[in-house]
Amino acid sequence: MSREYPMFGLRMPPELRQSIEREAKINGRSINAEVVDRLKRSLLDQAAIAQRGYGAMEEKRADEYANVVTDVERQLLMVFRRMPVEKQLALLSLFK
Numbered sequence: 001m002s003r004e005y006p007m008f009g010l011r012m013p014p015e016l017r018q019s020i021e022r023e024a025k026i027n028g029r030s031i032n033a034e035v036v037d038r039l040k041r042s043l044l045d046q047a048a049i050a051q052r053g054y055g056a057m058e059e060k061r062a063d064e065y066a067n068v069v070t071d072v073e074r075q076l077l078m079v080f081r082r083m084p085v086e087k088q089l090a091l092l093s094l095f096k
Contacts, residue, residue, distance in 0.1 A: 026074045
């Protein structure tokens, strides 16, 4: 995200901020980038509804939820990414 864009102040409940911070960390983004991405996706969803109706929206969501990663899976991924490549490969070989 470019720092050339105008700033926008936002108030939100502390629980929501904590959730966004957690998701941003999991996704390797800043809090700002996480909020912008989620806003963009919600506007795209709204555009899909306006253009093709709720059926298209439900199809899109069904596809997205098929690939949803649980909190446990995210934690595993974070641990895996911090491992040296040799350990990653050794771990993967256990599943073959």
